[in-house]
Amino acid sequence: MLLRLISPLMNLIDLPMQFLQRRFGITRLAWVFLLPNLLLFGTFAFLPILLNFAYAFTGTDKILLMERSFVGTENFVQLLDCDNYLDPNTCVRDLFWRSVHNTAWFIVLQVGFMVGLSLLTALVLNRKIRARGFFRAVFFFPVLLSPVVVALIWKWVLQRNGILNAGLEAVGLESVVWMLDRHWAFFWSVFLSVWAHMGFYTLILLAGLQAIPRDVYEAAVMDAANPWRTFRRITLPLLMPTMLVVLVLALIKGVQTFDEVYAFSGGGPGSATTLIIQYIYETGFAGAPRLFGPAAAASLLLALLLVVLTGVQLWITRRSSNG
């Protein structure tokens, strides 16, 4: 019935297709199909990349390229001008280096906790526990939330008169103004990021766990291997390719973190939770005058890091798919 309905439509398409095949030949026809997407991709992806390069090597607060002056590598030189890279106070662009340090710590902690907790959760959810489907949904639910919603939820929980402090006071403990302490603010930024994204990585690891053949575990049981040994010698090695993919994906996502932390803490207290994307955003768009050059240079440095991380991911993926 359906076929009968759509066949006149297919005939309609058939005619122009035959014309295009005759006009361009069968091999070049692929380009015709790709053209609309290439145009969109070129306009909204490649062109901005090229523009970013142009901005990084030019100065002034003007937005139109023809009004900007060429400054060579000055924007990069200023960003990288440091007496001691471990001490942002010795750098010309101290806020950039604070954001680099924060981002480095953020990805170490966030990725560490993310992978560890996702693995633990996946292991638990892979067992035959009661209400397994419900718990899988619960852990995945935060992934569906908008980053701003995640930030606001935790902001309300952690504010001076928030639910967490009410709970602490209810059990006789002193309340804490979490967002005034740089260490607590950083901890909660990592926490909310892990909470928001853990479900996604748990799902990947769960799929990895379910792909491990059952007979390997049966053999382990026959050999009287204890659960810890089974985990260490069977689960972990066989899950390693999936783990590596998760690790690299989490790493890239960690470097790109902006929205939830920005909406949560505004990068504060001071610059304690300012991550590199926030630095780029504030330098290029929220400040005055808008320093498009330094912002573009910083984003190119970030892009370089992301290219390296993506390369690692591709290498790992190829290696694991080749066995």
Add this chain to the structure above:
Amino acid sequence: MTLKQGIFGMAAGLLVAGSAAMAQEIRFMCYSDGNECEAAGEIIDRFEAENEGVTVVIDKVPYKAILENLPVQLAAGTGPDMAKVTDLGGLSQYYLDLAPHVDTAYWEESFGPILNWYRSGPEDSGVYGLHSQLTITGPYINTTLFEQAGVEVPGEDATWDDWAEAARAVAEATETPFAMAIDRSGHRIAGPAISYGAQLFAEDGTPILVDEGFQTFAQKFVDWNADGTMARDVWGATGGTTYQDAAQEFINGELVFYYSGSWNVQRMDSSIGDAFDWAVVSSPCGPAACSGMPGGAGIVGFKDTEHPEIVAKLIDFLAQKDNYAELAGKSLNIPAHGVVITEGMTYESASPAAGAALNAYASQLPKVSPIAFAYQGYKLNRAMFNISATRITQAIVGELTVEEAMERAKEDLAQALDEAGE
């Protein structure tokens, strides 16, 4: 072509051309602190009725969009026809000069020196913006808490130290969480800094931001945040250029002394209701002055508009005495129009407290330092505001000492001026 076809063709052409000329849509990007867009909308409805074929679409946007999105749109040539802006000098390159379309003598007489805030420099004599909302910074106090604490409200010439002492005493006696708060904004601390002797500009007019007076106030402010006099949550709990006010804490009765500005009167009036008594008091004094900081928002047209005459006509319509008085009266704002000020304002929708607050703010205008007026009129003042907020916050949270923060502020300003070609 037959005669019939010719007549038909001409008629069709005239119809198309006529409807194109008739349909003039003006897009007005507007933000509200209270109800400014709605109040302007009522006057604009009358303008539309008087000007057949003109449609004014008011795009109400968050304040952040005015600060961050509008400049990028303007630079890209995709901005609206007109907007309500606060970066008065910073966007001057995009403004439509209304002078060819309006009675410049009327504008000069009505708005005088405030027109300079919209100009690109001293040599510029154009008419660019209608200052729809003249604001001045100053303190709100919770008078109920003062009464409950039995602490006398400091007098008109009280210093910042007097107010700090009184607010601390009230907060202690009434177990109020916060004694004082100042909005996290470089604009807000400019008045106090000027009162402590900050010059902000060198003798030749070059912006310097940091000097002894500025640093003295910065140090005092950081100390007040450290000892709990100031609500540390406002400045210390955020970072970057993020704006943070303490209005909600004041509305909740958790704050004794709140240094903000006249734009919040409508919000205070509607949100506090009869929960407690509040008042606006004189700007506290420092060793050099008792200055608040003027400011506000204005309605400007943009030179990329396709309908410059209509935009100018609309802004001029809003600037007419009766319309202007209606706009200021309905939105509970201090007028900037000379004749309206002289004749006195009636705020019909305001409560007695709000009316008194607006009058209290208006009475502070003569005390405003000339440095504050110059700072408000300086086109790169937003750069200086942002630098002040970012660096002083770093000193508050202990990332930098006050001295280091001030050094960094100087370097930031130098970079900003360099990029802006100043």
